[in-house]
Amino acid sequence: MDRETLMSEESELALDDAFNILSNSRRRYILYYLYTRTEPATIDELAGQIAAWENEIPIEDLDDTARRRVYVSLYQTHLPKLDDFDIADYDRDDGTVTLTERAGEIVRYLPVEEEETRDFTWYYVGLSAVAVVLLGAVAINLVPSAIAAVVIALGLLALVGFQFVTRRSSDDRDLLELEDLE
Known part of the structure; x- marks a missing residue:
């Protein structure tokens, strides 16, 4: 043979x-x-x-x-x-x-339940609503445009950062589990 x-x-x-x-x-x-x-x-x-x-x-x-x-x-x-x-x-x-x-x-052949991932859609919808309100306040001169821009930019940056950290920690956990089995 x-x-x-x-x-x-x-x-x-x-x-x-x-x-x-x-x-x-x-x-x-x-x-x-x-x-x-x-x-x-x-x-x-x-x-x-x-x-x-x-x-x-x-x-x-x-x-x-x-x-x-x-x-x-x-x-x-x-x-x-x-x-x-x-x-x-x-x-x-x-x-x-x-x-x-x-x-x-x-x-690896076992059906393992996938960890539920966080849906960020509503976070973005909420941030968009805040942005619309701030832009409306700028239009009627209640808030200076520079402050509205900074608040919107910081909100977006914080949300993207939070999403990145959440997904990264989940990916790291999955990778560690796979490495432990190999």
Whole structure:
């Protein structure tokens, strides 16, 4: 077998493995939960959160049966499988789970909710309304034109600066999250 054929088969296996791992909703929940955290999670935490998601109720409203059912499947099946594929580091003794560096290969296939971005349209509409009022005041000689121009320019500069900083911090956060997974 030549090198290109071997590499192609390895890529297909990796993709097959990724789809195998992601074929179960509980494993997807595990990956999503761990991806959104910075510290290791316990099996108890995972079981509670996943049971809550599956039953569409708050964690506080879970009964022991639902939590235990998820716990057993995580302990016996899903966490060992993620550990076998080196996607998560599952420490049975401590009962903790963390994502490994290899998780980035799998997590990219997860549907991650996009962070809601701020809509600046109404801010610009408000600034435009202020500008119209100021220009009307200039027209009837209530406000000197130089003051109106400075207020409008400073308002626009402040709004653009605020929008830039808001988007920049969001982009930086997204970039850091991607770098952590690679």
